Amino acid sequence: MFESLQDRLEGVFKKIRGHARLDETNVQEALREVRLALLEADVNFKVVKAFTERVRERALGQDVLKSLTPGQMVVKIVHEEVLALLGGEAQTLDFRQKPLIVMMTGLQGSGKTTTTSKLALWLRRHHKRKPYLVPADVYRPAAIDQLHKLASQLDFPAHPSTTGQNPVDICREAVEEAARQGCDVVILDTAGRLHIDEPLMEELKAIKAAVNPHEILFVADAMTGQDAVTVAGSFNERLDITGVVLTKMDGDARGGAALSIKEVTGKPIKFVGMGEKASDLEIFHPDRAASRILGMGDILSLIEKAQEEFDATEAAEMERKLRQAQFTLDDFRTQMRRVKKLGSLESILKMIPGMGKITKQLGEVQMPEKEMARLEAIIGSMTKNERLEPKIINDSRKRRIAKGSGVQVGDVTALLKNFEQMRMMMQRMMGGGKMPKMPSMPGGRMPAGMPGMPGMPGMAGLAGAMGAKAGSTKKKKDKRKKRNKKR
Numbered sequence: 001m002f003e004s005l006q007d008r009l010e011g012v013f014k015k016i017r018g019h020a021r022l023d024e025t026n027v028q029e030a031l032r033e034v035r036l037a038l039l040e041a042d043v044n045f046k047v048v049k050a051f052t053e054r055v056r057e058r059a060l061g062q063d064v065l066k067s068l069t070p071g072q073m074v075v076k077i078v079h080e081e082v083l084a085l086l087g088g089e090a091q092t093l094d095f096r097q098k099p100l101i102v103m104m105t106g107l108q109g110s111g112k113t114t115t116t117s118k119l120a121l122w123l124r125r126h127h128k129r130k131p132y133l134v135p136a137d138v139y140r141p142a143a144i145d146q147l148h149k150l151a152s153q154l155d156f157p158a159h160p161s162t163t164g165q166n167p168v169d170i171c172r173e174a175v176e177e178a179a180r181q182g183c184d185v186v187i188l189d190t191a192g193r194l195h196i197d198e199p200l201m202e203e204l205k206a207i208k209a210a211v212n213p214h215e216i217l218f219v220a221d222a223m224t225g226q227d228a229v230t231v232a233g234s235f236n237e238r239l240d241i242t243g244v245v246l247t248k249m250d251g252d253a254r255g256g257a258a259l260s261i262k263e264v265t266g267k268p269i270k271f272v273g274m275g276e277k278a279s280d281l282e283i284f285h286p287d288r289a290a291s292r293i294l295g296m297g298d299i300l301s302l303i304e305k306a307q308e309e310f311d312a313t314e315a316a317e318m319e320r321k322l323r324q325a326q327f328t329l330d331d332f333r334t335q336m337r338r339v340k341k342l343g344s345l346e347s348i349l350k351m352i353p354g355m356g357k358i359t360k361q362l363g364e365v366q367m368p369e370k371e372m373a374r375l376e377a378i379i380g381s382m383t384k385n386e387r388l389e390p391k392i393i394n395d396s397r398k399r400r401i402a403k404g405s406g407v408q409v410g411d412v413t414a415l416l417k418n419f420e421q422m423r424m425m426m427q428r429m430m431g432g433g434k435m436p437k438m439p440s441m442p443g444g445r446m447p448a449g450m451p452g453m454p455g456m457p458g459m460a461g462l463a464g465a466m467g468a469k470a471g472s473t474k475k476k477k478d479k480r481k482k483r484n485k486k487r
Contacts, residue, residue, distance in 0.1 A: 105219065115219050132157050186211075214242075218267075243268050245271045390416050
């Protein structure tokens with residue numbers, strides 16, 4: 001999401017920063033590029049026109065033209081306007097209401113049912129609420145069974161709806177039943193259609209009139225781009241939605257829906273779906289999204305991910321082991337697995353300011369996920385004693401481990417050597433000693449994951465190693481080009 005837009009805008013800003021002073025001509029040229037970048041990202045053309053006009057008016061103001069760094073001022077203006085476009089401040093649900101009734105709406109296939117279960121899990125985890133799930137889609141085959149199955153997996157109560165019932169009656173009865181069971185949130189999974197039609201809208205309006213929901217969330221597939229924006233506008237006109245949930249934000253959509261939907265509907269994006277797991281629902285933070293679009297990273301989201309995945313007690317124990325040089329291959333493997341929980345290393349690097357382009361510079365270097373799996377296989381082929389005390393691994397043991405993990409003996413030797421160097425490096429980092437040289441993996445590959453630092457296992461070392469390797473790879477390519485030119 002946002003990658004192509006980020007690349008285009010970065011090129012525009014580079015040109016702007018190159019000007020010692022700005023005038024109307026080069027501001028107009030820059031805005032022409034910004035306009036094209038937004039249109040290519042599938043942003044609504046009316047939104048693009050209004051956005052660029054606001055930026056133009058501010059960029060040609062006296063404060064910018066007389067500034068010592070006019071290019072930076074323009075970037076700041078664009079950042080502020082993108083932030084406004086995305087909704088300003090993060091918004092969630094109105095938790096003052098008890099029971100809180102949330103009505104999920106949207107077209108068929110947008111992800112309403114799975115988002116219903118994700119929202120229930122989010123409410124329980126972050127607000128200690130007790131949700132009651134209501135399957136009210138009596139038209140889509142197996143829709144009721146799907147929500148019941150998800151509710152069972154996550155241990156939530158669900159209303160015993162049947163396909164022969166009237167959806168309005170289901171919702172009315174479910175609100176009463178939720179109160180009897182002591183549930184303080186009712187989430188209604190309403191029916192969708194393949195397209196907007198009058199019977200659908202009349203049914204949704206009847207449900208709204210019957211239960212008076214406090215929140216009406218429109219669930220949209222971010223991959224559908226401007227179609228999602230158009231449909232959101234129609235739902236808002238009929239139902240007066242309170243917010244939007246964008247699903248599949250982890251896909252390769254260009255980001256136009258996210259940038260257009262608030263401007264078109266006037267309603268905020270409240271949540272975004274970032275994956276297939278039940279826990280992959282996040283609050284939408286406009287400021288963080290704006291920073292990512294402009295290539296500034298999103299370190300706050302990365303920290304929050306780490307805090308959710310890593311236990312403070314385990315982090316303290318890991319710190320103790322590092323300080324006392326008790327870090328083992330078992331610990332190393334555990335840390336690699338923890339880093340994987342945060343998502344793909346490529347997606348993690350994009351959240352770190354300045355690291356987003358490193359994966360593009362890697363060229364021939366093997367991606368870390370594959371290297372991690374390879375190292376896990378080698379460690380998994382060792383005995384418990386070998387993992388606890390690698391020094392006992394002699395040539396005979398290396399051959400056995402290599403055969404068991406499908407690698408060369410040299411790869412096992414390299415892992416052991418680099419693990420020892422990493423352990424020494426981390427111990428010195430913890431104790432403030434001099435840092436040894438960064439190790440590299442066999443065959444010129446980068447280390448797949450550094451032993452964990454408390455709270456954020458392996459990220460700093462991993463990012464640094466990738467950056468160092470990417471830089472050295474680029475230098476080698478440049479040298480080869482120079483030699484070829486001389487020849």
